[in-house]
Amino acid sequence: MKYSSKLIADAVGEFTKLPGIGEKTALRLVLHLLKQDEDKVEVFSKAVSRMRKDIKFCRVCHNVADQEVCEICNNAHRDASTVCLVESIRDVMAIENTGIYKGVYHILGGIISPIDGVGPEKLNIQSLIDRVKQGDIHEIIMAISPTIEGDTTSFYVSKRLSGLDVKISSIARGISFGGELEYADEMTLARSIATRLPYENSLIQH
Amino acid sequence: MKYSSKLIADAVGEFTKLPGIGEKTALRLVLHLLKQDEDKVEVFSKAVSRMRKDIKFCRVCHNVADQEVCEICNNAHRDASTVCLVESIRDVMAIENTGIYKGVYHILGGIISPIDGVGPEKLNIQSLIDRVKQGDIHEIIMAISPTIEGDTTSFYVSKRLSGLDVKISSIARGISFGGELEYADEMTLARSIATRLPYENSLIQH
Numbered sequence: 001m002k003y004s005s006k007l008i009a010d011a012v013g014e015f016t017k018l019p020g021i022g023e024k025t026a027l028r029l030v031l032h033l034l035k036q037d038e039d040k041v042e043v044f045s046k047a048v049s050r051m052r053k054d055i056k057f058c059r060v061c062h063n064v065a066d067q068e069v070c071e072i073c074n075n076a077h078r079d080a081s082t083v084c085l086v087e088s089i090r091d092v093m094a095i096e097n098t099g100i101y102k103g104v105y106h107i108l109g110g111i112i113s114p115i116d117g118v119g120p121e122k123l124n125i126q127s128l129i130d131r132v133k134q135g136d137i138h139e140i141i142m143a144i145s146p147t148i149e150g151d152t153t154s155f156y157v158s159k160r161l162s163g164l165d166v167k168i169s170s171i172a173r174g175i176s177f178g179g180e181l182e183y184a185d186e187m188t189l190a191r192s193i194a195t196r197l198p199y200e201n202s203l204i205q206h
Numbered sequence: 207m208k209y210s211s212k213l214i215a216d217a218v219g220e221f222t223k224l225p226g227i228g229e230k231t232a233l234r235l236v237l238h239l240l241k242q243d244e245d246k247v248e249v250f251s252k253a254v255s256r257m258r259k260d261i262k263f264c265r266v267c268h269n270v271a272d273q274e275v276c277e278i279c280n281n282a283h284r285d286a287s288t289v290c291l292v293e294s295i296r297d298v299m300a301i302e303n304t305g306i307y308k309g310v311y312h313i314l315g316g317i318i319s320p321i322d323g324v325g326p327e328k329l330n331i332q333s334l335i336d337r338v339k340q341g342d343i344h345e346i347i348m349a350i351s352p353t354i355e356g357d358t359t360s361f362y363v364s365k366r367l368s369g370l371d372v373k374i375s376s377i378a379r380g381i382s383f384g385g386e387l388e389y390a391d392e393m394t395l396a397r398s399i400a401t402r403l404p405y406e407n408s409l410i411q412h
Contacts, residue, residue: 002302004277004295005270011257014250018235029224031296033258034270041258044220049251051217051236052244064211064240071210089210090237096208 008034060131062107062124064089072096072104079103081138085128085157087111087150091143103141106131111144111153120156128157132164139167146173172197214240266337268313268330270295278302278310285309287344291334291363293317293356297349309347312337317350317359326362334363338370345373352379378403 003009008030015026033041057063058070061083065071072078072092082103086092092105108123131137140161144150158168174192175184184192209215214236221232239247263269264276267289271277278284278298288309292298293316301307314329337343346367350356364374380398381390390398 003299004302005261005272007257007261007272008270010253014253017250019238020231020234025226027296027299028226030257032225033254034261036258038258042255044223045251045255047216047220048239049248051213052239052242052247055211055213055240064214066211066213090233093209093233
């Protein structure tokens, strides 16, 4: 597309670099910003720039943080002996939104994926081992997506943890609440029968 | 949603102010930016901020411009005696992309819409009259969307121009190329019969 202004063309070009944003959407966003007050656009631009520049990663769990240690690790009300192992910050947000988990986290920063050139050495696995070796962790809950790469990663981490004095568990897999049996895939259904649990444990109110 | 970092929450909040971007999409964009190099994010943020701060509006046609007068008005190869009247910058871009129009533009900056509180005085109508009064304009092509508000606007502008020595035309309305007759709305179809044109003029190759 031709733009009568290089400033517009530049801004559109930058927006199209974002995932899921094509040129038409980018132009719509840019023209929207163009209609806003200058100071409002400045606030937008500053928020983005400051976010990237000032963000820190918690030195304990690798979560995003405004200080050296994130709010979750810093929270004395959280159970620091239970660590939930997740792939990304997004998973932390998803679990936090349930409001049910009171332990802390460890963010791997990805999963093992040889195709994408991600080997175990690129993930925050050693720092997890170090945390466990310090001795205050009783349980690690694997909360990695049940895909081939995810399962490989969980398996690799569990091997690395073997021999250390820590209990390893996994989030339950089965049929979603509200999910219809007939639409569940065969593996999920088969595993949910094999790993059936006492009826009273299966209730939401439990 | 809860964010472990205020910086992230702020950036997500700013993105959700953009049209068509909800919280989940905003978070995806923010986490994407977080993974980029700091200088790349700075380029993004600067492009947006500079676009809004340094943008100028052409004092002739009100198009966006990098200088006082836009590239189109400044182009000696364009026919300055033919002015295409459009609603917005977006329409200019759409017409420019056809590569067929060699005249110049006049951007109204909206259409008359009493419901939204937009009266004729808020649009760039007087500056169009002034351009015509200077005497170098032979034809004004109305290229306003054929909606009720659009037609009202075209009608109002044509009234204001009556008495001035300028030809007023309108973009053709009818069945789109590649459009199926049976799916065309009745009004378009009826008008396209009433305003039928010589066969050889209807060919793409004309």
